[in-house]
Amino acid sequence: MQERECLLPCRRRCKVDKRKILACAVVTVLAGGFLEAFQIQEAYYSEREKRITFIAPNGDPGYWTRIAEEIVKAAETDGMDVKCVSFREPEPVKQVEAVESAIWSGVDGIITAGIKDTPDVKRVIAQAEEAGIPVVLVDTDMEGSRRSCYVGADNYAAGKQAGRDMTAACKASGNILVIVSNMDNCNQIQRVKGFQEIMEENAGMEIADILEGNSNEIYIRDEVVRILEEHPEINGIFCAEGYGTLCMGRLKSEAAKKYDTVKLVGFDGDIYVQEFLKNGLIDVNIQQDTEGLGRQAAQMLKQAMDEQRKYEDCYVEIVCLQPENYEEMSRYGDGEAIWHIY
Template sequence: MDKKWMAAVAVLLGILTYLFIGFAHHSSKMSSIVKELQGHRGNGTQRYHFVLIEQERYNPYWEMVEKGADQAAQEYGIDIEFAGAVRNNVNEQLNLLEKAIAARVDGIIVQGLNEENFTPVIDKAVKRGIPVITIDTDAPSSQRLAYVGTDNMAAGERLGELVVETTGGSGKIGVIIGSDQSANQLQRLDGLRQVVEQHSGLEIVDVRSSNISHMEAIQQAASMLREHPEIDILIGTSATDALGMLQAAKSLKRDTLTIIGFDTQKETLAAIRNGEIEATIAQQPYLIGGMAVKLLYDHFQGQPLQSEYYTEVKVLDSSNVEEGESL
């Protein structure tokens, strides 16, 4: 009986040992999977997972931001995911920001479009240990690490200076802004106004929003020109505006209008070559995307960051339009 009892105990111990080893192996595997879901490799080598939330997917400007960010991510061994509204939509961007926080990604790159709405969500990410870089539009009162992009007030002032240089300081101006919900667009408008108000011969007659839509830019520009035939200068503050204004001007046979745009869509550069658009203010979206990724990476390496990193803007006209291909 003793021998049978001892044999039974030995078998039982063997089974328990097998089950324990299996459980330990399963737990280790689950731990590895969880680490990967949180943005880290399970083999001990850290590989960060960043999310870049765009204002509008497949927009040429944001496609260049993506390219710059993707290149930097490859260089630093980072997994990067791109997300954004199909059409400019602040609420959808906020939802994507909330989803990135819930997914516990390692870092977030996002616009601070509407500071009142975005600041609490950015702060929520930071409180949960997820650093945030703002690009294109800042949220300076938030706990974001840094802002990367254009000094939008200064860019608006440069637009105003360009109007003065082009027209000699005289004319009636119609302005199409990308969005009346975006701080960067409103800052560009404020900068433009500051310069225009210094010249008695210049007047901003009307301001309308295109909602980052080419079709809406056409419609708003056409309506503006019909209501204000005295307008002889059209200014756009986002990538889609100049081309929309040009198409509206052609449909109304307003061939003598001076059109000044923003950003470097291929069609905009072609219109400058053809003499249909006077000039454009060029940002550096490729550089902005790449720099944002690098700064997040530097943060994880323990390097201190500045609060703002402003990228330069450049005026492109018929004399240097070819330079726009590389921005």
């Protein structure tokens, strides 16, 4: 009897111990689950806290705002916050200050454009990369900079396409005025280079002059009027950027058929350019895929932040729009973005 009395309590103790062990196991599993949940939540908020700055030459409602809108959409999908910065006038000094400000504020990544190829801009890009802040250049690359990636058109190929379109418009016989923002911009250099190559392949085509408009519509307009008066043999104008395209569309629209014989090939544009295209004032407009440009820029920056390495150039599609398919340009209409303008 004593042995049984002794054994029974032991069995009870064993049962109690098993229950305790089971309870401890459940608590451990639950605790592990909560820990995992907290880790996931912490990682989520860590992702949400990533901040990027997009620095554009200007905040016009067309081209750059469309790009900004797509950058914001793509970044928010990946849990990143975006600050969009632009300038009243696209000046390298302001761009340098904006990049430095982004570095000092501790952003995780920067998207900007090679507004003008200067040593100071290259210096701050290198400074950002050295601080572990990847820089993605859009629209305009900057040769020799230490940026992580370039996203935009293959501007050399786009220039060649413009040359072919101009040759067709002029029926292989033309004296062409080329309008650029300035020849310090890598994209302008490459577009003109490609255009020039096609001109040289066609004996009846040549570049009469190159006008650097510095993205100043009033200056471009005045200079074009002067040049066309002094050189009536010019029968074609290639605008290698959006300001020139908009300016020439307006000039032809207001000139009451004075310049109807002058063929016009433009590059990028907005709803006004679409109207000029519809009315036959622009013969061909080469348009970059701004949706893809903004989206891919944000995606490539995210990769660069995660992997901390360099990437090959990422080219976006270009589309040749003519009066016959002008409606396709509606997809490149005005965008929406909140700008910090300096």
